[in-house]
Amino acid sequence: MIPDDPNLSRRDFLALPGLFVFFPLEAESQGPARQGYPSDFNAYLRIGAEGRVTCLVGKVELGQGSKTALAQLLAEELDVALDSVDMVMGDTDVCPWDMGTFGSLSIRQFGPVLRAAGAEARAVLLEMAAERLGAPAGRLQVKAGVVSDPSSQGKRVSYAQLVEGKRIERHVGKASVKPVKAYTVVGQSPRRKDAIEKVTGKARYAGDMAIPGTLHARILRPPAHGATLKDIDTSAAEKVVGVRLVRDGDMVAVLHERPDLADKALGLIKAQFVRPQPGVDDKTIFDHLLKTAPPPRVVGQSGILAEGEKLAATIVDETYLNSYVAHATMETHSAVAMIENGKATVWASTQTPFPVKQQVAQALGFTPENVRVVTPYVGGGFGGKSASRQAIEAARLAKLTGKPVQVVFDRAEEFFYDTFRPAAVVKIRAGLTGAGKMVLWDYAVYCAGDREAQQFYDIPHQRTLSSGGWSGGSTPGLHPFGIGPWRAPSVNTNTFARESHIDILANKVGVDPLEFRLSHLSDKRMRRVLEAAAKQFGWKAGRTPSGRGVGVSCAIYMGTYIATMAQVAVDKSTGRVQVQRVVCAQDEGVIVNPDGSRQQIEGSIMMGLGYALTEEVRFKDGEVLDRNFDTYEIPRFSWLPKIETILVENPEVPASGCGEPPIVNMGAVIANAIYDAVGARLRQLPMTPARIQGALKGG
Amino acid sequence: MRRTISFTLNGKPARVTVDDERMLLWVLRYDLGLTGAKFGCGIGLCGACTVIVNQQAVRSCSTPVKDVAGKQVLTIEGLSKDGKLHPIQEAFLKHHAFQCGYCTSGMILDAYALLQKTPRPTRAEIIRHMDDNFCRCGSHHRIVEAIQEAAGAGPGGAR
Numbered sequence: 135m136i137p138d139d140p141n142l143s144r145r146d147f148l149a150l151p152g153l154f155v156f157f158p159l160e161a162e163s164q165g166p167a168r169q170g171y172p173s174d175f176n177a178y179l180r181i182g183a184e185g186r187v188t189c190l191v192g193k194v195e196l197g198q199g200s201k202t203a204l205a206q207l208l209a210e211e212l213d214v215a216l217d218s219v220d221m222v223m224g225d226t227d228v229c230p231w232d233m234g235t236f237g238s239l240s241i242r243q244f245g246p247v248l249r250a251a252g253a254e255a256r257a258v259l260l261e262m263a264a265e266r267l268g269a270p271a272g273r274l275q276v277k278a279g280v281v282s283d284p285s286s287q288g289k290r291v292s293y294a295q296l297v298e299g300k301r302i303e304r305h306v307g308k309a310s311v312k313p314v315k316a317y318t319v320v321g322q323s324p325r326r327k328d329a330i331e332k333v334t335g336k337a338r339y340a341g342d343m344a345i346p347g348t349l350h351a352r353i354l355r356p357p358a359h360g361a362t363l364k365d366i367d368t369s370a371a372e373k374v375v376g377v378r379l380v381r382d383g384d385m386v387a388v389l390h391e392r393p394d395l396a397d398k399a400l401g402l403i404k405a406q407f408v409r410p411q412p413g414v415d416d417k418t419i420f421d422h423l424l425k426t427a428p429p430p431r432v433v434g435q436s437g438i439l440a441e442g443e444k445l446a447a448t449i450v451d452e453t454y455l456n457s458y459v460a461h462a463t464m465e466t467h468s469a470v471a472m473i474e475n476g477k478a479t480v481w482a483s484t485q486t487p488f489p490v491k492q493q494v495a496q497a498l499g500f501t502p503e504n505v506r507v508v509t510p511y512v513g514g515g516f517g518g519k520s521a522s523r524q525a526i527e528a529a530r531l532a533k534l535t536g537k538p539v540q541v542v543f544d545r546a547e548e549f550f551y552d553t554f555r556p557a558a559v560v561k562i563r564a565g566l567t568g569a570g571k572m573v574l575w576d577y578a579v580y581c582a583g584d585r586e587a588q589q590f591y592d593i594p595h596q597r598t599l600s601s602g603g604w605s606g607g608s609t610p611g612l613h614p615f616g617i618g619p620w621r622a623p624s625v626n627t628n629t630f631a632r633e634s635h636i637d638i639l640a641n642k643v644g645v646d647p648l649e650f651r652l653s654h655l656s657d658k659r660m661r662r663v664l665e666a667a668a669k670q671f672g673w674k675a676g677r678t679p680s681g682r683g684v685g686v687s688c689a690i691y692m693g694t695y696i697a698t699m700a701q702v703a704v705d706k707s708t709g710r711v712q713v714q715r716v717v718c719a720q721d722e723g724v725i726v727n728p729d730g731s732r733q734q735i736e737g738s739i740m741m742g743l744g745y746a747l748t749e750e751v752r753f754k755d756g757e758v759l760d761r762n763f764d765t766y767e768i769p770r771f772s773w774l775p776k777i778e779t780i781l782v783e784n785p786e787v788p789a790s791g792c793g794e795p796p797i798v799n800m801g802a803v804i805a806n807a808i809y810d811a812v813g814a815r816l817r818q819l820p821m822t823p824a825r826i827q828g829a830l831k832g833g
Numbered sequence: 834m835r836r837t838i839s840f841t842l843n844g845k846p847a848r849v850t851v852d853d854e855r856m857l858l859w860v861l862r863y864d865l866g867l868t869g870a871k872f873g874c875g876i877g878l879c880g881a882c883t884v885i886v887n888q889q890a891v892r893s894c895s896t897p898v899k900d901v902a903g904k905q906v907l908t909i910e911g912l913s914k915d916g917k918l919h920p921i922q923e924a925f926l927k928h929h930a931f932q933c934g935y936c937t938s939g940m941i942l943d944a945y946a947l948l949q950k951t952p953r954p955t956r957a958e959i960i961r962h963m964d965d966n967f968c969r970c971g972s973h974h975r976i977v978e979a980i981q982e983a984a985g986a987g988p989g990g991a992r
Contacts, residue, residue: 197933197970325926332934333922335869335909339935342868350863392863394855464873464881464935464969513871513935514969545874729929733972737932740971763878763967771960774973 170231171244175251177230179208181259185279185294187212187219191248192232192488193240194224196515198793199730200240201327206726207245210319211252211311213276214293221327224487224509234486236520236619238692238791241726245789249311257309262296314724314785323729328511338510340483341468345538348470349378349389351531352400355547358756359615360410370402380534387531389539413614415754419557420455426612427580430599434588442574442595446565448642449574454562454631456582456801456819457750459555459620460760462768465513466543467551471528473498478532479506482525485515490522494529505529516741517619521553546761553618554751556604558582560631564593570643572654579631581612583624586798589632590690591654614756621738622794625691626745626801630819633687633802637678637809646675647806648686659721659784663697664688666719666780671699678810683714685807691795693787695721698739698799700775702807704814706830709823713743713773713804718796719780723787735779735796742800743769748820840901842867843911853899857891858882860898861908869909869938873967880966883939884908890946909938912945921945921983930979932970940966944980953984 171177180188189208195201205219222228224235232244256276263281264271267289274281282290314321331337356363363386371388372379377399378389388399414422443449469482471494478498484490487507495502512519528541543551558581565574575596579587583603589596602608604623620626640650648668655661664686667673673686683704688697701715716739725731748767752759760766805816814829837850842865849864861867861884870893873881877892884893885907886900912919918926921944931937940963947954947962954962959980968976 197931197935199932326929328934329926329929329931332931332937333918333925333941334913335867335938337934338868339871341872342862344866344868392855392859394852394859462969464879464933464967465871466873511934514933516969542872545876733929733932733975736974737971740973741969762876763874764876768967768969769971769973770965770967771963771973771977774960774977777974 170233171247172230175254178248178251179212179255181255181293181297183294183298185218185292187214187279188222189219189248190222190229191244192224192226192229193244194235194485194487194509194512195328196235196485196512196519198240199326199727199733200235202324203241203726203730204245204248205327206319206322206324207248208252210317211249212256212279214279216319216324218279225506226487226491226508227506231488234489234520235515236485236517238694238794241792242693242788242790245726250309253309253311254306257306258304259293259296261304261306263291266291266296320724320726321728323727326730331511339465339468339513340470340481340510341465341540341542343470343481343510343540345470345472347391348538348540349391349531349535350393350396351387351389351528351539351541352396353527353541354386354400354403354405355550356407358407358409359758360756361407363405364408365406367404370404371399374399374402378535380531382530382534385527385530389531389535389537393542410756412755416457416750416752419457420559423557423559423581423612426609427601428609430578430580430601432597433584433600434598435596437595439574439576439595439597442565445567445573445595447568448566449563450566450635450638450642451561451563452635452638452817454560454634454817456558456627456630456745458557458617458753459745459749460549460552460751460766461514461516461518461620462548462763462766463514463516463518466545466548467519467522467524468540468542469522469525469528470538470540471525471532472538473532473536476500477504477506478529479508480525480529481508481510482522483512483519484509484522484525485512485517485519486522490525493522493526497526497530498533516621517623518552521616521618523551545763549751549761549766550758551616553616555620555623555626555745556581556613556617558627560627562631562635564635564639566639566643570645570650572639577632579624579628581608582627585624585628586690586692587624587628590657590660591636591651592656593654614753615758621741622691622798625689625794625798629687629689629798630801630805633689633799634805634815634817637685637802637806638815641678641809644677647678648673649675651686651688659695660688660690660697663695663719663721663782666782667697667699667717670719670778670780671717673699678806679813680810683807683811685803685805685810687799687802687806689795689798691791691798693723693790694792694795695782696795696799698796698803700803700807702804702811704808704811704826706812709826709830711747711804711808711821711826713775715776715778716803717778717780718799719782720792720796721782721784721787722790722792722795724785724789725781725783726789728781731781731792732779734792736777738794738797739777739800740769740774742797743773743804745819746801746804746821748822750820838898838902840903841905843907847906849898851898854897856894857884857896857898857901857906858893861893867908867910871935871938873936878965878967879936880939880943881936883942883966885942885946888946888949890943907942907945909942912941919945921948921980924979924983925976928975928979928982930975931972936966936968940968940976944976944983947980948984954980956981
């Protein structure tokens with residue numbers, strides 16, 4: 135990843151009116167979190183002469199609520215009203231470089247950077263106010279962007295007055311950020327900053343950018359991954375009035391001012407493709423993965439496995455599987471590109487505007503300074519919009535046609551080019567003493583990735599192995615199509631396997647699954663979230679299967695602790711599951727926006743029902759067979775369980791992520807609840823009616 | 834066939850001269866510049882393109898524009914009156930019944946259609962009515978609450 139030239143951001147910033155405050159870099163104070171971020175803190179904020187504050191961030195709003203939460207962080211440190219903060223996000227010409235919006239990092243990693251910028255700006259303004267008011271800075275108070283001297287009534291000056299019409303350069307030393315107990319904006323749940331636009335239809339997404347003369351592009355796609363174009367006849371397509379045909383290397387596109395006519399022209403192209411050799415399908419994939427995956431590497435080890443084997447009275451070996459899962463955002467990948475005076479501007483639905491800028495520059499042969507990527511609201515990401523093929527295609531076509539070009543994937547393209555959550559296999563061998571203590575844990579994950587693969591229970595002899603994963607390390611031909619990060623990458627797979635296995639072990643020793651977990655947990659944060667969930671749920675200890683249909687699962691996701699309990703009903707005749715109730719307790723350290731956190735938990739629970747129960751991509755020989763929502767079933771209103779969320783207070787710990795963690799328990803908590811309901815153990819996700827019926831028959 | 838189609842759009846007369854088979858979604862978005870209705874699936878499965886035609890929720894991605902000739906079309910842009918949000922919009926705002934917002938126009942308009950027909954729906958009726966509207970962010974819980982609240986505001990969600 136190449137960071138943007140910070141001087142560029144600064145130069146652009148200098149073109150804006152308002153206050154310019156220059157700070158020395160306090161790199162040490164920020165630690166590794168600041169890697170790659172511009173050293174000039176001015177990159178993140180601007181105080182306008184009219185008193186409004188513009189907050190500039192390279193993060194984007196995908197629905198996760200960063201637009202509001204980041205504004206809260208800045209308003210808090212700067213001591214301005216939240217309503218006076220205007221957010222500018224994901225515009226590579228004006229916002230500071232950022233790697234991308236993923237990994238639940240906006241608050242955990244970027245938050246401290248933004249807070250530091252706000253705190254230092256406040257310190258400079260206070261110093262300026264002290265000079266203006268003739269009072270020592272230590273005596274002054276700041277409220278809503280107005281500095282006043284409490285010992286001298288009427289002596290006050292606003293940030294706007296301090297900076298109006300002036301350009302000030304000033305350096306201050308390190309300014310300390312506020313302690314948690316002083317927070318007045320952080321920790322509140324104000325109206326979301328995107329609320330009005332989103333309920334009135336005014337919110338603009340990449341596909342909504344209306345530039346006169348825009349051509350809508352439809353691009354010829356192969357029927358399968360690995361298929362090659364053999365023969366093509368475009369004569370009929372070219373007869374559509376107003377259509378433009380573009381052939382450029384591997385790309386054949388038809389463009390028209392109206393999307394339906396571009397579509398019609400695409401339908402008239404006669405193309406013959408040579409399909410790839412027969413390969414894997416969604417049933418043979420798991421054997422293929424085990425045969426093809428690179429040798430596993432050790433990612434964690436303690437104790438001696440042979441000792442664990444010796445101590446164990448019971449050994450339980452299991453294999454867990456999960457299929458490929460699509461992101462299936464409601465907004466398909468969309469982009470509009472325009473080239474004017476040698477500069478390309480691309481409005482893109484992307485989680486990674488800065489990397490996309492580099493990719494577009496490379497595709498066009500432009501210098502990066504001549505590419506601007508603007509990210510309007512994004513209609514869901516979940517990792518799927520880290521890859522942004524459509525933006526590059528739109529830019530290429532804009533260059534080739536000399537017109538603004540829109541590329542909006544249809545739903546079939548969205549499935550075809552999705553970077554799926556990888557299919558994966560987990561093998562676990564665990565051992566219990568005669569007294570029911572876990573003494574052995576030998577864990578190997580193939581193709582999901584090693585994030586949170588290491589378990590957190592107190593087990594003396596353990597090893598964790600990992601082979602390949604969503605972020606690379608794959609052998610060629612391992613996956614028949616693109617894979618990538620999917621909300622909480624690796625961790626849905628790892629949690630499903632671990633927490634299912636823990637339940638099996640608890641069952642072996644006839645101990646209540648919550649009690650079994652607690653008896654192997656000295657991690658206080660984990661105990662606390664489990665206990666909080668149990669209290670809310672009204673967990674009653676019992677051996678599984680109790681027939682009640684209750685389950686528990688717990689996990690850590692990059693510093694956030696989550697415990698989830700669920701109650702399900704299983705229709706034995708059909709194998710259908712209705713999840714009736716889900717309780718989730720989360721400890722994410724300092725809570726920036728409680729309602730925002732609850733939205734993420736509720737959303738994760740709902741979305742997680744999909745990969746738990748129905749979602750799997752079906753494919754054969756490179757062809758993606760699921761092309762729309764008629765066969766790829768995502769959660770809907772009729773699935774809605776009663777959802778209860780608990781935010782476990784832990785202000786001692788810095789704010790960590792909350793957008794991904796609560797989804798990770800959903801596979802195991804439902805698997806465990808199904809077992810408790812009907813005694814059928816599901817070892818493969820999704821737990822479809824057919825698989826449940828199979829498990830009921832002892833399959 | 835290219836011809837002129839007239840209909841009422843958000844209370845005002847609208848005329849477009851287009852291929853009459855063009856889907857209403859494209860006419861709204863690209864001939865009339867109203868982008869509140871969204872493309873989601875293209876075959877009427879997801880509800881992101883929902884608009885109201887003669888008080889019924891329809892999927893504009895699969896409704897040819899000729900089908901709305903002479904009819905009343907309401908889009909999200911026409912729901913608030915004189916700068917005042919409709920009670921359903923107010924309720925979605927209050928409950929934060931959205932995340933990415935992409936499905937929201939369709940959700941609000943389908944809720945509007947429900948409350949026109951059934952001013953005081955039960956929770957089960959809301960879920961049944963909304964079941965074909967997809968939300969990937971998982972705001973379902975809040976959307977149901979918002980519709981319940983809007984229903985309490987009066988018949989049709991109107992004050």
